[in-house]
Structures are given as C-alpha cells and as structure tokens.
Amino acid sequence: MRVNRQAWQPVTWLLAWVVMSGSLLLATAAQAANIEVHKVISSENDERLYRYLVLPNKLRVLLVSDADTDKAAASLDVGVGSNDDPVEREGLAHFLEHMLFLGTKKYPEADEYQQFIASHGGTHNAYTSGEHTNYFFDVEHVHLDSALDRFAQFFIAPLFTPEYVERERQAVHSEFRAKIKDDYRRQLDVYRQLARPEHPLAKFSVGNLETLADREGRPVREDLLQFYRDYYVAGNMTLVVLGRESLDDLQAMVVDRFVQVESRKARPRVAGEELFERDQLPQLVKVKPLQDARRLALSFPVPSSSALYRKKPLQYIGSIIGHEGEGSLLSVLKSNGWAEGLGAGGDASGRNQGTFDITIQLTEEGFRQQEKVVALTFKMIGLLQQDGIDRWRYQEQAKLAEMALRFAEEREPIHTVSRLASQMHDYRPEDVIRGPYAFDSFDSNLIKRYLSYLSPTNLLWVLVAPEVETDQVSPLYQTPYRLEKMGTTAITVPRAQTARLQLPGKNGFIPGRLAVKEIVDQKGGDNPVLIKSTEHLDAWFKQDHKFRQPKADIRIRVYSALGGSGVRAAAMSQLYAALVNDALNEYAYPASLAGLSFSVRANSRGFDIVLSGYNDRQGLLLSRILDVIRQGRFDASRVENLKQELLRKWRNQTRLTPYEQLFRKLPVLLYAPLWDQLDMADALEAVTATELHQFSGKLWVNSKIQMLVYGNFFRQEALKFTSIVENHLYREPEGVAPTIAAARVADLPDGLQHYHLLTDHQDVAAVLYLQAREDKPRDRAAMMLIRQMLRSGFFHQLRTQQQLGYVVFLSDFELKDVAGNVFVAQSPSASLSEVMRAIERFVAESAGAVEDFELYRRAVLAELTDAPKNLQQQAEQYWSEIVAGHPNFERRTDLIAAVQSLTAEEVAEYSRAILGSPQGVWLTAAAERKVEGFSPQLMGLDKFDFSQIKNGGKVFTYR
Structure with missing residues (x-):
C-alpha cells in the first residue's frame, strides 16, 4: 500500500492515513518486485512524504520526498563498527571507512566522488562509532541521481587499491597522533584497561600503524577485504534518500542500484558482553588529565535498554538526577561550592552491556570534598527511589516529547538523512521518526529495576584531576592512572548541606497556548x-x-x-x-x-x-x-x-x-x-x-x-x-559620553607576514590566510568561487597524495565584509618547512587556474540560494545582516548578483592576484624541537615572531 501522508495524533499515537490514487497499483508493483512496504508515523505538521522499503536483498530503505528542498541528500549506515573489529586488527572498521572513498570499479579515480560532490554544491563525510559506520552526502537537488550512482558503488564494487591502502593507513595513523593529547581519548585508553577483554570497550577503535600493519602471511588489505565480505552485506545496511522527486521516482532511483548490494550471510556481530568482571566493582580509578580540569564520574553497569525505547526508563531517571532547577542535585552542589556542572544519562543503547553515568564538573573545593559529593548524589538517588517514580512525571515528559515531535523544526538534509539512517537500526519501521520521542507507557517496576543498578556496590568511581596520585600508564595515550579497590562504608553529609535537596516540581513553562497567530502584518515583504x-x-x-x-x-x-x-x-x-x-x-x-x-x-x-x-x-x-x-x-x-x-x-x-x-x-x-x-x-x-x-x-x-x-x-x-x-x-551618561569602539579589520600589506607559536604537541601545523583585495561584493564572490574550485583538490593533493596528515582543509574566514580563505594542514610526520612548502606549491600552481567555471558557479549559487530550513536559521540570516551593518537585507542579494555577473576571465585574473601575489598571514605552530633548522628567510618571510599578538599588540592598519 502506498503511504503518501501520515499524520500522528498526539497522546493516542493513532495513525491517520490518506490513501492517494495509485496506491493499489504501487502495492501490486512492490509485491511483484518482492519489496516490502511499511508504514511510517510522522508529525501532523511534517509536510515531507515518507516510504519505508525492504528490498529483496534485505537492505532497508527510507525514502523522503521534500518538494521544497534545495539540497538532496543520502546516507547509508552499516550496522557494524569498531566494536566488531577483530581483536588482532583494532581500528579495521575505521580504516575501511576511509578506504571506501578512494575509487570503485565503475568510478576508479580516487577523488572522482569527492570532485563530483564539490563541483555540484555538496559536501560529504563519514564516521565510525562502536556499532555504526555512517556515510552521507548532500548535493544540488538536480544532481541526486548521478551522486547516488557514485555513492552506491561504495557498497557494490570498491577497489581497495593497494597503493591507497598504504597511504590511507598513514592517514589513520595521523588521525590517531593528532588526538594523542586529547583528554577524552586519553581517558578512554584507561577505560580500555578496566573492561573485560571480551567487551568492545576494551578495543582500540581508531587504529594506527601498528594495529594495521602488514604481517607475515596476512597483509592488511586482505583483512580489509575479509571484513568487507563479513559485514558489508545488505542485511546490515540502512539507507535514507531525500530529494525533490516523488516517492515513486526516488524508489526507482534507489532500487535499481541498491538491489546490487550482496545479500550473503553476515558474520555475527559482537553482542551481549558484560562490561566488568563480577568481583571487580566497586572500584575507584584516578586519572591525571593534561588540562586543568576536575571531573567526577559515577558509572553503573546496566543492561542494554535498546528494546525499551517506547518506555525510556533510563531517560526518565536521567531527567530527574540531571535536573538543574531549584533544589536539584546540581543546585545544592553549587550552593556548597563543590560543582559547576552535572550530567546524567544512560549509555546503554547498544548490543552490549553499557552504563548509566552521572558526571560532575568539580571545583577545587569539590575535589577536596569528593566523598561528600558522592554521598549527596546517592542521597538524590534515594529520594528518586522513594518518592520520584510518579505517573505524572512520566506524563509530563511524554507531553514535552509530544510537543517536540509535533513542532520539530526541519534540519539540513544531510543531518536528517544521517540521523535517520542510524535510527533505522534502533527502531521499528513505523517508529523510525517518532522513536526518540516515544513515551508510550509508564512502567514503574521497570524504572525501579534500572534504579536498583545505581548502587554503591555496582559502582565505578572515576576521579579525573591534576592532583591525583598515579602508579600506572595506559599503553597507547600514555595516560597516568591508579586503580583502588573500594569498600562500602557509608559516607554521611551534614543535614545543613542536604536540606535543600528535593525532587523537581511541575514544570510551569510548558506552553499553555500553542496556536499560530493570524498573519496581520506583512510590511517589508520577505524582510523585517x-x-x-x-x-x-x-x-x-x-x-x-x-x-x-x-x-x-x-x-x-x-x-x-x-x-x-x-x-x-x-x-x-x-x-x-x-x-x-x-x-x-x-x-x-x-x-x-x-x-x-x-x-x-x-x-x-x-x-x-x-x-x-x-x-x-x-x-x-x-x-x-x-x-x-x-x-x-x-x-x-x-x-x-x-x-x-x-x-x-x-x-x-x-x-x-x-x-x-x-x-x-x-x-x-x-x-x-x-x-x-x-x-x-x-x-x-x-x-x-x-x-x-x-x-x-x-x-x-x-x-x-x-x-x-x-x-x-x-x-x-x-x-x-x-x-x-x-x-x-540603557543609562544616560553623566558628563562626557563614552564612545563605543568601532569594529575594524586589518588591511594587510602586500606579501606575507609570519607569526609562530611554540606548542607542546608533536604535530606541526600551518595556516595560510589570504585576504581579499577589497570588501566589495565582487571580491567576496571571487573568493567564494576560488575556494569552491580549489577545496577538493587541496585535500586530495596534500592529504591523499602527499599524506601530510589527517587535518587538511580549505575554508573561508570572513570578518565583517572582508573575505578571506585559509589553507590548513597539520602533520605528525612532515617538518614545518615541508608543510608550508606543500601549501605554497599548491597555491602557486593554482593561481589563475579556472576549470569547469560554470559548474562551480552553479554550486556557489546553490549554496547562496539555499533557503533556511527553520525559523531559527531564518532569524540567524536576518540577524547577521543587521549586525553586519546591512539593515536593507540586500547583502546576500548583492553577493548572488556578483557571482552571476563574474566571468571566468575575471575570476582567473583575481585568482592570479590573490594566489600569485598574495597579501596575507602565515600562522605556524610546532614544538621547539620541531623547528630546528627552520629558516624564515629561506621561506621568503620577514617575520618569525608571534609576540606582537601578545597583549593586544597590532602591527597593521585597519579598513
């Protein structure tokens, strides 16, 4: 049956169907093709049309027809991730994600997909998490069919070209090294030492040169191919495609391509593992961070709650413990001077045992009083167990969730498809949209059962602070830590410090009037x-x-x-x-x-x-x-x-x-x-x-x-x-009125200034900022066109071909009306001179180069004419014009006109001026040991000093 429009009725969750002409024919056609069609529940205010399909190869597909979208988008989510890495090949899922972008049988060039997306006004990316590998892109809506053809080949016939296997292995290692001083990853390295070896948390998810090295009789490419064969099968995949086309046209576009994804039997995924050994808890772990920060985390192992999404017991518990209103746990901790922030929630939505975490940002006094902080936290848990499991509280959360779904604001298509593709693994077909908002039935016994896990005997107490004493170091990120077995002696807190603690009351801010007002004022047309x-x-x-x-x-x-x-x-x-x-x-x-x-x-x-x-x-x-x-x-x-x-x-x-x-x-x-x-x-x-x-x-x-x-x-x-x-x-001045400082942008002289920053990091980094000649719309338009034409090539040359590092990108850097482009590269292996020379060569070789001009012009225009997706985005667009000093709201219109009027010859001339004879700034960063032998004179630079930025010192005149 064709589902053309679904209306979700608040509270009752009844489905209203509008059966359009042709639905019977569609059902017959779908049955003939052995395609399953499922209903989807959406908000009554959602004007998009949805269709949920299961293809003959068991690949699940959600089609989204949006007649007004400027961008089309698609995302494919493979329901496997780093949790499923072979023990002897940590980081393999992440490595495979990198490799799929580097050529397929139908489109063998390593940068073909990226160039196509960039030249048609789009963006692309991917991520690997514990249980998901998610690929996504957006593109001008008229090019969806061609983009989808290239995208589909990732999952049909990727090449895994040997040359790029080695290069991308270096890129993965660069990503690992770039985050070597990231405190979040450093603390995860400690957690890996605590988890049972069978649990996925014990695995190193990123990968590096060692875990991904070729071994005797086992080259990493063969393991990549085996992982792809084992897991990249249709039954593990979900696909979301959003475009202007009708549902029928989207279906035709998708089915012909994605039925080609193989439906072979998949290898079983890692599931059902316990996080800790049975006698391991309660345990205290102390971790020394690099940053000056103090954090207390109470982690309680709990069973996965994935199948309970319609009841949400952990969300109910987290909303009360994590409340920040009067009398809340955070409020009392703040009043005692012990904390500045608090969060509570369940990390138990996966296939394996997870945790419910209460995380508290401590003050220095809170660090000294940490035992009382923990005691106060258990006092709140006790209040919740005794008096906080109430139907009215659950119904209040359900009402808030109902409102959130009913008036959900449209997001960017690329974010929508990525999120929905991931959700399709977690929710039933009819709930793929409303699943995160579902509070269908209050189950007090279920909430009590999950609360019973929040016990002092089931606790991992994690203390992160610079002051802690440690006696061990984690293997990969070299994080100092210490483990201590805990007793269960009760800690008391004086009544004066707990008297204010109370459960949250009824929410007085729930809107009583949700009517949309009659339009009576349309002065100014489309603008304020x-x-x-x-x-x-x-x-x-x-x-x-x-x-x-x-x-x-x-x-x-x-x-x-x-x-x-x-x-x-x-x-x-x-x-x-x-x-x-x-x-x-x-x-x-x-x-x-x-x-x-x-x-x-x-x-x-x-x-x-x-x-x-x-x-x-x-x-x-x-x-x-x-x-x-x-x-x-x-x-x-x-x-x-x-x-x-x-x-x-x-x-x-x-x-x-x-x-x-x-x-x-x-x-x-x-x-x-x-x-x-x-x-x-x-x-x-x-x-x-x-x-x-x-x-x-x-x-x-x-x-x-x-x-x-x-x-x-x-x-x-x-x-x-x-x-x-x-x-x-506003207050009237007494005497001479003080003046407000004017906003000014540096007017850079010809040539390149250089400012260097000494860092405590093994990577080197270089940022080249090039400034537009003037602040006219034509200058901004030319800089946009140059950036659009060079972005993909810059990434491909420095990241894929030269393997300088994981961080390589070209971006805009506009201040007021002064346009600027920044070329950025960070490297764990190359010297600072090598990184700068690579950027310099690319910039010099690109000066005056203009290819496929009309293609890139259309891409820029698509970006500029892309309409705001929701009220907040529209407000931001209006506001940016006001604060930039353009209250006539013609700035964007003028920029569009400038892009439309520029010729290829004019842009080539501007490119030669900006890239060939630049005015701009080099900012570089390296540890002192990394700049030995570096000569600024060799680079043609007349400064090698960052100190002029110190204390607000400026060396430029201003526009």
Missing part, C-alpha cells in the same frame, strides 16, 4: 521592518508567515563603550555574562526542558542576548533575564568559582591541537577590538566581586542597542519588548 529607531535603539520586527509554528526568536545586541575598552574590561564582560547565565539557570532550566532556551554572551564590544523557542512564555523569561542583568549583584563565592572556571577554560587552550590553537589566534591578529584569551586570563586574576559590581553599573552608560523580534508575535508585542529592553539596558 524597522519598527522603532531612537538615538540608542534600533528594533526590527517580522511576523513569521513561512514556518507557521508557535515559536519566535528575540535577538538583542548591546554595544557597550566600557565593554570594548580594553583587555581587562573584555575579561570582566565574559565573567559578567557567565554570572548572569548562572544566576538564571535554576529559574530557566525548566523553560529549556519545555522548548524555550536563552543565552547571554559577551562579545568584544558588548553583549548578545538570544531567546528561542515557544513564544508563549518568552516575555516572562525576557523580563527575568533583564532584571538579573541590570541588577548586576552576585554572591562573592559564585564570582570566585566562575572566575576560576573561566581562567581554567582560557588557559586550557594551550592543550588544544596545534591548528585549533592557531585558529584562536587568527581573529585576534586581524580584528579589533579583540583580545587573546591568555591575556584576558592574566587580566582577570585580580578582579574582585566588588570591582565587578562597580563595573556592571557602568556597562549600560550611553549604550547602543540593536534588536530583532521574529516569529509568532504581533507588532505591538514586539514594540512592548523593545521598551522593556531599552529601559533596562
């Missing part, structure tokens, strides 16, 4: 209109008539003369924003659960305030936010705790990978006012609560406010908001 303009405030408004949801976005930017006056003020602004968010957290956390979120962030010249979600309670939340901001008075202990948290975060940037550190430095060099986070950390050290309060009282003097209200509001409601905002965030 200026509804209020004073000396201190400009406010734009647009009632949404496109997405028609009971939601809205309110965006506010406050330009503060004091906030942008120097590095100390910038640091204090960041602390002030953190304190505002912290002060609002208890009050606003229930709002976030009910689909209403907010953020207050400091920028280099002031503050941004954003509210998004259901509009019913937005006015109430906005008023509360503004009251806290204007009051500006915070408890001294919270000021000190959040100050220390900021200092740790800023100083921990030195532990990032080299290219990530350089990306933190680049805008500091090119944009003013902006300060380096390490300098802000130094400036913040001595700030006191009293000084911060005095500072906050001057923030709004002679401020300038920009504001946008977009969504399910009337004009008068928006005007009311503007008055409230102006009253709270």
Whole structure:
C-alpha cells in the first residue's frame, strides 16, 4: 500500500492515513518486485512524504520526498563498527571507512566522488562509532541521481587499491597522533584497561600503524577485504534518500542500484558482553588529565535498554538526577561550592552491556570534598527511589516529547538523512521518526529495576584531576592512572548541606497556548521592518508567515563603550555574562526542558542576548533575564568559582591541537577590538566581586542597542519588548559620553607576514590566510568561487597524495565584509618547512587556474540560494545582516548578483592576484624541537615572531 501522508495524533499515537490514487497499483508493483512496504508515523505538521522499503536483498530503505528542498541528500549506515573489529586488527572498521572513498570499479579515480560532490554544491563525510559506520552526502537537488550512482558503488564494487591502502593507513595513523593529547581519548585508553577483554570497550577503535600493519602471511588489505565480505552485506545496511522527486521516482532511483548490494550471510556481530568482571566493582580509578580540569564520574553497569525505547526508563531517571532547577542535585552542589556542572544519562543503547553515568564538573573545593559529593548524589538517588517514580512525571515528559515531535523544526538534509539512517537500526519501521520521542507507557517496576543498578556496590568511581596520585600508564595515550579497590562504608553529609535537596516540581513553562497567530502584518515583504529607531535603539520586527509554528526568536545586541575598552574590561564582560547565565539557570532550566532556551554572551564590544523557542512564555523569561542583568549583584563565592572556571577554560587552550590553537589566534591578529584569551586570563586574576559590581553599573552608560523580534508575535508585542529592553539596558551618561569602539579589520600589506607559536604537541601545523583585495561584493564572490574550485583538490593533493596528515582543509574566514580563505594542514610526520612548502606549491600552481567555471558557479549559487530550513536559521540570516551593518537585507542579494555577473576571465585574473601575489598571514605552530633548522628567510618571510599578538599588540592598519 502506498503511504503518501501520515499524520500522528498526539497522546493516542493513532495513525491517520490518506490513501492517494495509485496506491493499489504501487502495492501490486512492490509485491511483484518482492519489496516490502511499511508504514511510517510522522508529525501532523511534517509536510515531507515518507516510504519505508525492504528490498529483496534485505537492505532497508527510507525514502523522503521534500518538494521544497534545495539540497538532496543520502546516507547509508552499516550496522557494524569498531566494536566488531577483530581483536588482532583494532581500528579495521575505521580504516575501511576511509578506504571506501578512494575509487570503485565503475568510478576508479580516487577523488572522482569527492570532485563530483564539490563541483555540484555538496559536501560529504563519514564516521565510525562502536556499532555504526555512517556515510552521507548532500548535493544540488538536480544532481541526486548521478551522486547516488557514485555513492552506491561504495557498497557494490570498491577497489581497495593497494597503493591507497598504504597511504590511507598513514592517514589513520595521523588521525590517531593528532588526538594523542586529547583528554577524552586519553581517558578512554584507561577505560580500555578496566573492561573485560571480551567487551568492545576494551578495543582500540581508531587504529594506527601498528594495529594495521602488514604481517607475515596476512597483509592488511586482505583483512580489509575479509571484513568487507563479513559485514558489508545488505542485511546490515540502512539507507535514507531525500530529494525533490516523488516517492515513486526516488524508489526507482534507489532500487535499481541498491538491489546490487550482496545479500550473503553476515558474520555475527559482537553482542551481549558484560562490561566488568563480577568481583571487580566497586572500584575507584584516578586519572591525571593534561588540562586543568576536575571531573567526577559515577558509572553503573546496566543492561542494554535498546528494546525499551517506547518506555525510556533510563531517560526518565536521567531527567530527574540531571535536573538543574531549584533544589536539584546540581543546585545544592553549587550552593556548597563543590560543582559547576552535572550530567546524567544512560549509555546503554547498544548490543552490549553499557552504563548509566552521572558526571560532575568539580571545583577545587569539590575535589577536596569528593566523598561528600558522592554521598549527596546517592542521597538524590534515594529520594528518586522513594518518592520520584510518579505517573505524572512520566506524563509530563511524554507531553514535552509530544510537543517536540509535533513542532520539530526541519534540519539540513544531510543531518536528517544521517540521523535517520542510524535510527533505522534502533527502531521499528513505523517508529523510525517518532522513536526518540516515544513515551508510550509508564512502567514503574521497570524504572525501579534500572534504579536498583545505581548502587554503591555496582559502582565505578572515576576521579579525573591534576592532583591525583598515579602508579600506572595506559599503553597507547600514555595516560597516568591508579586503580583502588573500594569498600562500602557509608559516607554521611551534614543535614545543613542536604536540606535543600528535593525532587523537581511541575514544570510551569510548558506552553499553555500553542496556536499560530493570524498573519496581520506583512510590511517589508520577505524582510523585517524597522519598527522603532531612537538615538540608542534600533528594533526590527517580522511576523513569521513561512514556518507557521508557535515559536519566535528575540535577538538583542548591546554595544557597550566600557565593554570594548580594553583587555581587562573584555575579561570582566565574559565573567559578567557567565554570572548572569548562572544566576538564571535554576529559574530557566525548566523553560529549556519545555522548548524555550536563552543565552547571554559577551562579545568584544558588548553583549548578545538570544531567546528561542515557544513564544508563549518568552516575555516572562525576557523580563527575568533583564532584571538579573541590570541588577548586576552576585554572591562573592559564585564570582570566585566562575572566575576560576573561566581562567581554567582560557588557559586550557594551550592543550588544544596545534591548528585549533592557531585558529584562536587568527581573529585576534586581524580584528579589533579583540583580545587573546591568555591575556584576558592574566587580566582577570585580580578582579574582585566588588570591582565587578562597580563595573556592571557602568556597562549600560550611553549604550547602543540593536534588536530583532521574529516569529509568532504581533507588532505591538514586539514594540512592548523593545521598551522593556531599552529601559533596562540603557543609562544616560553623566558628563562626557563614552564612545563605543568601532569594529575594524586589518588591511594587510602586500606579501606575507609570519607569526609562530611554540606548542607542546608533536604535530606541526600551518595556516595560510589570504585576504581579499577589497570588501566589495565582487571580491567576496571571487573568493567564494576560488575556494569552491580549489577545496577538493587541496585535500586530495596534500592529504591523499602527499599524506601530510589527517587535518587538511580549505575554508573561508570572513570578518565583517572582508573575505578571506585559509589553507590548513597539520602533520605528525612532515617538518614545518615541508608543510608550508606543500601549501605554497599548491597555491602557486593554482593561481589563475579556472576549470569547469560554470559548474562551480552553479554550486556557489546553490549554496547562496539555499533557503533556511527553520525559523531559527531564518532569524540567524536576518540577524547577521543587521549586525553586519546591512539593515536593507540586500547583502546576500548583492553577493548572488556578483557571482552571476563574474566571468571566468575575471575570476582567473583575481585568482592570479590573490594566489600569485598574495597579501596575507602565515600562522605556524610546532614544538621547539620541531623547528630546528627552520629558516624564515629561506621561506621568503620577514617575520618569525608571534609576540606582537601578545597583549593586544597590532602591527597593521585597519579598513
């Protein structure tokens, strides 16, 4: 039977069917082809059409017809991953994922697929997790058929070309080495030592040169082929294809190709293993991180809950333990000065035993009081066991989930297909969309059973802190750790420290009105209109008539003369924003659960305030936010705790990978006012609560406010908001009015400046930033076209052919209206000179080269004309124009016109100017031992010094 439209009815989960003409014929045709067709339940507001098929070879397919999409997309998910690696071939699933991109029998060129996607306005990627290997792409919608033909060959006839087996083995090793100082991976290396050898957690999932080496009589290529034969079979695969075509046309496009995937018998996947030895718990493991961070994790082994997705016992438990409202575990820990963050949830959705984890970000005092932190956590678990298993709580979660599905906002096609392809392994066909939202039946006994596993005798207590004493080192990432067998002695906490602890009450932010308002104001056409303009405030408004949801976005930017006056003020602004968010957290956390979120962030010249979600309670939340901001008075202990948290975060940037550190430095060099986070950390050290309060009282003097209200509001409601905002965030100056710093972008001289950063990382990294000649639309258009034409080739040359490293990419770096392109490479094996020369050669050889111009022009235009997918994306598009100084909303239109008018000859000329005689900056990073023999003069560079960025020093004039 053809399913053309499914309507999901709230609460009752009844399926409403609209049977269109031709459905009987389709059923007959499907039966004749031995194709199974299943129903799919979707939201009543979802205008996409769905069809779930099972092909004769048992490959499961979800077709999505979206008549309005600008991009088509597809994802194939193989239900195997690193958990299924042979013990003697760790990382093989991940290695295989890399290899599938490098040529097939029908399309043998190693970069053919990548070039096709890039030249038709698309992107592609893949990931390997424990139980999934997910491949996905998007492309201009008119090219779906051709892209799908290339994509299908990955799973029909890949080549595994011997030459690229060796090269990509090096790339996998580079990926491993690039993350060698990543604390998350370092801690996983410790967990591998704790798990039973039979459990997948004991495996090294990434792979390196050693695990993927050729061995006597067993070349790694043969193991790749065997793994592919064992697991890459149709019955292990799910496919999602989204396009403008009708379901019938999509089906024809898919079936002819994917029935060719072999349906041979698959090797059994790893399943049902216990995580720890029976007498192993309770156990304490202490781990020493590289970053200055303190974390406590309580992990409880629990049975997999995959089959229980319609009841969600672990989600119910996690929502209460992880609650952040008044009286919550986190709230009490914060009031005691022991913690700054908390998360709780189940990691038990797979085939093997998993864990329920409670993770707490400790303060230094919390580290010293860790036993009391654990005792307080078990106190909350006890409260939940005794009084928290209630039908009304479950029904409240079900109502919130029902609303979330009913008003789910459309995502980018590439994200949609990737997510759905993965979900198809976890949910029944009819539930592939609603599965994550399903709260179908309250089962108190089931919740109690899972709560029984949250016991002190079933506990792995993980303490991560720089202060811990260790006596062992993990083998791969060299992580220091220590194991201790624990007793079960009860820990008590004084009643004064637990008295506030309570279960969450009913959520008062659940919207009572979900009606979409009648459209009464369409002034300005497709763009917002200026509804209020004073000396201190400009406010734009647009009632949404496109997405028609009971939601809205309110965006506010406050330009503060004091906030942008120097590095100390910038640091204090960041602390002030953190304190505002912290002060609002208890009050606003229930709002976030009910689909209403907010953020207050400091920028280099002031503050941004954003509210998004259901509009019913937005006015109430906005008023509360503004009251806290204007009051500006915070408890001294919270000021000190959040100050220390900021200092740790800023100083921990030195532990990032080299290219990530350089990306933190680049805008500091090119944009003013902006300060380096390490300098802000130094400036913040001595700030006191009293000084911060005095500072906050001057923030709004002679401020300038920009504001946008977009969504399910009337004009008068928006005007009311503007008055409230102006009253709270503007203060008349006394005497001479302070001035707001102008935003400026460095106007680089001809040639290349060079700034070098010494790092504590074995990889070297180079970032070449090339700046557009002017800030006109034609300059931005030419830079986009050059980037689109070179992106795939840059990756192929430096990553695939030259094997410099895992991190290789070409990206945009636009500041205000000044376009820029950045060429990035990070290498664990090449010298810094070699990396720079490789980039330099590619840039020089590409100067003036323009091939397939019309093809790439169409790809750029497809990107520029790609319509926002939801209300929040549309709000962001409007807002970016306002804050960039283009309130006529013609910036994108002008850019599109410039792309359309440029000729191939003009772009070639611009390319010769930008790439052949560049004006730009080299940023490089390496450990001191890695730069021996490096001569900046040899590279034709006149500077080898990063110190001018320090303390906000600038060496350029500004546009």
